[in-house]
Amino acid sequence: MTQIDSLRAKYLGAVLEAADEPALEAVRLAALGKKGEVALMMRDLGGMSPEERQTTGKALNALRDELDAALRARKAALADAALDERLRAEWLDVTLPARPRRVGTIHPVSQVMEECTAIFADMGFRVAEGPQVETDWYNFDALNIAPEHPARQEHDTFFLHRAPGDARPPHVLRTHTSPVQIRAMQDQGAPIRVIAPGRVYRMDMDQTHTPMFHQIEGLAIDRDISMANLKWVLEEFFSAYFGARVRTRFRASHFPFTEPSAEVDIQCSWVGGTLKVGEGNGWLEVLGSGMVHPHVLRAGGIDPDQWQGFAFGMGIDRMAMLKYGIPDLRAFFESDLRWLRHYGFGALEAPSLHAG
Numbered sequence: 489m490t491q492i493d494s495l496r497a498k499y500l501g502a503v504l505e506a507a508d509e510p511a512l513e514a515v516r517l518a519a520l521g522k523k524g525e526v527a528l529m530m531r532d533l534g535g536m537s538p539e540e541r542q543t544t545g546k547a548l549n550a551l552r553d554e555l556d557a558a559l560r561a562r563k564a565a566l567a568d569a570a571l572d573e574r575l576r577a578e579w580l581d582v583t584l585p586a587r588p589r590r591v592g593t594i595h596p597v598s599q600v601m602e603e604c605t606a607i608f609a610d611m612g613f614r615v616a617e618g619p620q621v622e623t624d625w626y627n628f629d630a631l632n633i634a635p636e637h638p639a640r641q642e643h644d645t646f647f648l649h650r651a652p653g654d655a656r657p658p659h660v661l662r663t664h665t666s667p668v669q670i671r672a673m674q675d676q677g678a679p680i681r682v683i684a685p686g687r688v689y690r691m692d693m694d695q696t697h698t699p700m701f702h703q704i705e706g707l708a709i710d711r712d713i714s715m716a717n718l719k720w721v722l723e724e725f726f727s728a729y730f731g732a733r734v735r736t737r738f739r740a741s742h743f744p745f746t747e748p749s750a751e752v753d754i755q756c757s758w759v760g761g762t763l764k765v766g767e768g769n770g771w772l773e774v775l776g777s778g779m780v781h782p783h784v785l786r787a788g789g790i791d792p793d794q795w796q797g798f799a800f801g802m803g804i805d806r807m808a809m810l811k812y813g814i815p816d817l818r819a820f821f822e823s824d825l826r827w828l829r830h831y832g833f834g835a836l837e838a839p840s841l842h843a844g
């Protein structure tokens with residue numbers, strides 16, 4: 489009996505001292521395992537007298553059950569402690585406010601380019617592109633602007649530096665999006681209907697001019713396209729863009745790349761210093777246009793005896809100012825965050841023909 493008592497004391501103590509599950513398992517094996525001390529004592533029962541066997545057997549069974557219960561209890565306690573420890577270590581304060589994230593805005597120029605593209609796309613115009621560093625042939629000659637033509641000076645062109653003996657053709661920063669007309673005609677032939685939004689450059693800087701600005705070019709060539717089609721397309725465009733019926737006025741003008749040429753005004757009113765498009769008796773010049781000159785068609789690889797059509801070019805920045813009431817062009821390109829947040833658009837305000 490004393491042996492059983494000392495086993496009980498020994499193993500109950502060991503169970504309580506076991507610091508983790510592996511230690512506890514070692515205690516279990518030492519006591520209750522096949523070769524554990526309790527099992528060995530059970531084996532000795534065979535050599536005992538029946539009375540002795542009965543009392544010792546009972547006591548050993550009781551000891552085994554008691555140790556088993558103690559082991560289980562300790563195992564559960566260790567698991568609880570481990571969980572508590574994990575909960576403590578992995579604690580996360582979900583009530584902490586999120587760190588502020590800076591959200592950018594879409595620049596009015598990008599927004600307006602998308603708006604214009606959506607409207608013209610609906611009328612069957614595809615977007616065409618060309619390089620901003622352009623040869624002077626595409627920028628001028630192909631558009632019927634001869635080297636001595638005054639337009640070359642009027643455009644205040646940025647010329648790229650050329651080392652003496654450089655065999656490459658002279659390059660300029662394109663002064664308008666019109667060279668994209670030539671590239672598009674060369675690429676796609678006739679019939680063709682494209683718009684070309686993009687950056688252009690001129691050496692000019694005041695409240696209404698910046699050295700870099702944006703234009704959108706339009707070109708439609710087919711067998712019998714006329715100025716009437718031009719007028720319809722532009723009125724459709726302005727009405728969709730400004731969200732009101734906008735009348736246009738065509739004034740005879742001159743561009744080397746069109747014949748005849750017209751400058752186009754849109755109807756507007758000035759009330760209390762605010763300009764409103766689509767109402768009133770005032771007119772605002774917004775665009776140059778005309779019937780594409782035969783020389784220009786030929787430069788684009790299109791036979792002027794077979795094909796004809798219109799072209800137009802307008803300033804995107806100007807369009808943005810008119811629609812969104814932005815007073816100063818220079819602010820467009822100053823990257824002032826306050827300005828960008830005020831006039832910028834959210835990423836979800838994607839232009840479409842049915843959004844306001």
Ligand code: DAH
Pocket residue numbers: 663664665666705706743745746775776777778799800801802
């Ligand atoms: N390229 C002209 C400019 O930058 C705008 C222009 C006028 C484009 C008449 C055209 C056009 O396509 O037909 O001032």
